[in-house]
Amino acid sequence: MIVPSLDQFEISKISGMGVYLSTPKTEKFSEDGENERLRYGLSSMQGWRSTMEDAHAAYTDLDESTSFFGVYDGHGGKVVAKFCAKFLHQQVLKSEAYSAGDIGTSLQKAFLRMDEMMRGQRGWRELATLGDKNKFTGMIEGLLWSPRSSDGNDQADDWVFEEGPHSDFAGPTSGSTACVAVIRNNQLVVANAGDSRCVISRKGQAYNLSRDHKPELEIEKERILKAGGFIHAGRVNGSLNLARAIGDTEFKLNKYLPAEKQIVTANPDINTVELCDEDEFMVLACDGIWDCMSSQQLVNFIHEQLHSETKLSAVCETVLDRCLAPSTARGEGCDNMTMILVQFKKHAQSSTPAEEQSSSNKQAESEPKPDKSSAAAEEQSSSNIQAESEPKPDKSSAAAEEQSSSNIQAESEPKQERSKS
Secondary structure (H helix, E strand, C coil), rough: CCCHHHHHHCCCCHHHHEEEEEEEEEEEEEEEEECCCEEEEEEEEEECCCCCCCCEEEEEECCCEEEEEEEHHHHHCHHHHHHHHHHHHHHHHHHHHHHHHCCCHHHHHHHHHHHCCCCHHHHHHHHHCCCCCCCCHHHHHHHCCCCCCCCCCCCCCCCCCCCCCCCCCCCCCCCEEEEEEEEECEEEEEEEEECCCCEEEEEEEECCCCCCCCCHHHHHHHHHHHHCCCECCCCEEECCCCCCCCEHHHCCCCCCHHHHHHCCCCEEEEEEEECCCCCEEEEEEEEHHHCCHHHHHHHHHHHHHCCCCCCHHHHHHHHHHHHCCCCCCCCCCCCCCCEEEEEECCCHCCCCCCEEEEECCCCCCCCCCCCCCHHHHHCCCCCECCCCCCCCCCHHHHHHHHHCCCEECCCCCCCCCCCCC
């Protein structure tokens, strides 16, 4: 049997930024759904990019009281994003912490588990079947090497170890962001690794529930350097302009360090928020959206659209069309785009505004100046919730405006670029 090489899972992380189509692919995948607590709409579009590397997951009823939404933005290929869309929510469900009611811990373990599951023969085979080049080979190896029901050593989560020609597969060199929101009753838990983002609208004000993990952020820079990496031109080891991601095995090879302390880590920030009647909707989206609109700009735009449009997927489609660039001259608006819009049903929420809480265990830093050159640092300014200031209408300032409130502290309440390649 011809064994495809490991590098068939990767595409250059640098050259990919220039891989554009002569005309954009504007066909969209859209869907809507709802239950008694909420309703959602989503849409995704390939746009100018030569391949579609985004993936998503939307489950209104992960169990009888819980909803799950996730956006996964791949780089270097689509397989890691698709792997996460297929398996991450399953790992959350199977976690003992989830059964005990600890959603934050179950999300953290699920993020880290993705890297473990993508190793070895089983990992290689699953990635192969989710990709293009090795799909047929992966299916054949599944027939040849998959343990039968009585074979193999089943782990607690039923991820069966397999022997085979790729038993030593270290994991994919491509990767993906992951931004996930889990809603149980009135509790919203957001887990994020990378630069996709979750934003909530409270009385028309945008609040960031996640922060972009860029290498320049001090806490990320410290980990990168301690693990033996370096930062050049805003990129980890001169290659990846993300400090956290699922996959990207080449940055996680230090056998003397735990997963949380590797050069690039899948360990997510976790934020927990108690929903109240003032919360209108939340948005999960990849940076193809946030490169073009600030959080407040998007919230304002959605409010305007909801005056005349009730179908949430149609609102998402309008956002995608608005962000799509007329040409590839500037780069902004040329990325893959995925957006999930979740609207809360008022009767399902508590009548009293509750205090938001952060479980990312990070101290708030002082508010940075809004100059564009410090946008990455501004994005990371705190892991607690801080109201985002009203953005200027100038599109070029969107990145700087976006960063002034990376986490949430409601004004109305009592005191309380990675390149896709």
